[in-house]
Amino acid sequence: MNELKGKVAVVTGASRGIGEASARALDAAGARIVLTARTVSDLNRVAGDLSNDPITLEADLSAPRAGSELAERILASVGGVDILVNNAGIPMRRKPDELTEEDFDRVFSINVRSLLMLTLGLGPSMIARGGGSVINISSIASLRGPLGRVAYAGTKGAVDAMTRALAADWGPDGVRVNALSPGLIVTSIWEADRRDVPGLAEQLEERIGLKRWGYGADVADVVVFFASDASRYVTGEVVAVDGGMARVGSAPRRKD
């Protein structure tokens, strides 16, 4: 499990959830991790468990220029990077008649603008190192038409499209760009619903081919695959990590 030894990997939204799990899995595979998010105490908690001289950088990705400024700070700290996991994101649940322009700007600023600007800021250092891997955390919300999340779904559709476009731009330089689309993953964004809405967790579980919610580690293991040389001939792909929720037919479990 040392396939990423000597590599530097940036993980945004590394303070909890899928980002935390990805930071842990990439570290276990030998990479040095740059962890970023807003909550310094949580970044330090995660970094404290890592083995390969991790670095933490506080950053709020909602602000204008936040992505490009974070890229500059990362390069000043570690010189160059090989792997970028664009995981930071917010859900933005709003019914169509409740969604404001401010809501729209906020979710696009974090999920799309900063994701792209950070990537554009770090790409040249990957190219200078002979190649790299960008892994964007999208969502099956871009495939399935979720209720009450029109702006969020739009951000993830943008992520999917940008994944393919950048893969074209950077393919000749050896930088691969792929996206993973999680389904239902047990993280803080589902905490209140799973606790407060009776039967919801079980009801949603019935819609998943594998009949269970996912965990951060289920996504993180696929992140490691896309970060590693094992995926060297894969670029421009958007891969669901959803237990078969988006595309696999699913019937309620038989009771007999």
Ligand SMILES: NC(=O)c1ccc[n+]([C@@H]2O[C@H](COP(=O)([O-])OP(=O)(O)OC[C@H]3O[C@@H](n4cnc5c(N)ncnc54)[C@H](OP(=O)(O)O)[C@@H]3O)[C@@H](O)[C@H]2O)c1
């Ligand atoms: N969980 C799911 O079922 C699911 C499904 C599909 C896709 N996804 C995607 O997976 C990614 C991670 O989600 P998650 O479920 O792990 O959510 P989470 O537990 O809420 O984690 C989100 C991460 O993003 C960071 N973040 C949020 N706002 C930020 C901001 N303004 N600036 C910088 N960092 C910010 C958070 O850190 P701080 O609060 O410390 O800043 C946290 O580390 C997201 O892109 C999400 O859309 C999740």
